[in-house]
Amino acid sequence: MTNLTRRKFIKRGILASLGLVLLDSLWFEKYVIEWNYFDISKSEKDKIKIIQISDLHFNQLRYFHKSIAKKINSIKPDLIFITGDSVDKTEKIKPLNKFLELIDNSIKKYAITGNWEYWGNVNLTKLKSIYSKNNCELLINENRTIFIKNREISIIGIDDFVGGSANFRKAVENIKETETNIILSHCPEYRDIITKQKGSLNIDLVLSGHTHGGQITFLGIVPFKPQGSGKYLKGWYKESEPKMYISKGIGTSILPIRLGARAEMVEMEI
Structure with a gap:
């Protein structure tokens, strides 16, 4: 040669x-979405199947969104949790609605805000209306107690830690502590505040997003994590209570690429 x-x-x-x-x-x-399944139920009886959708950063309805909706419908979850950053601009609410309309309307959904709903000056009244139309409640420092599969569950939705006004104490006001208490908090760093403020309240699970798993990583090196990530990146954190799962999410922000941080959907049984 x-x-x-x-x-x-x-x-x-x-x-x-x-x-x-x-x-x-x-x-x-x-x-090419990575679907992750976890069974964290305490018994085989009356399991509740949930789906977590995070960080859609919705722009336009694309084929992979349709594929996600189709798979959700085939899984037939009992609940869907949308953990923030669904849209970056008010005008993107309409395409988000088209996606939500593809998902079985009978499935109860709960959503929270992320930083981009605030940074993008998204009209939260319009967003709340679209969510409501699709059987979804937007929880901003609020909680709901529901009865499902012979079980009571309390769902606590925290406003965004970075762009909004996260307030754990307000979110748990008048809460009915149940067998299962789940917190939706977009920024994982807020888990540290929850830990300090929860007192005797039992928290079974915190679901977060925001980090995109680093979005661009190389050989384990993460050049950038957004404000509100804290010491967290992706996946499970069980070293102390409450345990938390951070989804890498679906969309992207700032740069339209992912490297070493494949887009993710999460299915759990609790």
């Missing part, structure tokens, strides 16, 4: 590698 041929070979190898990285970051990790 001559020097020229060797140089061509190396150059082509580098170009091919770059092409694969671009394919991965611009297409595969964004649109």
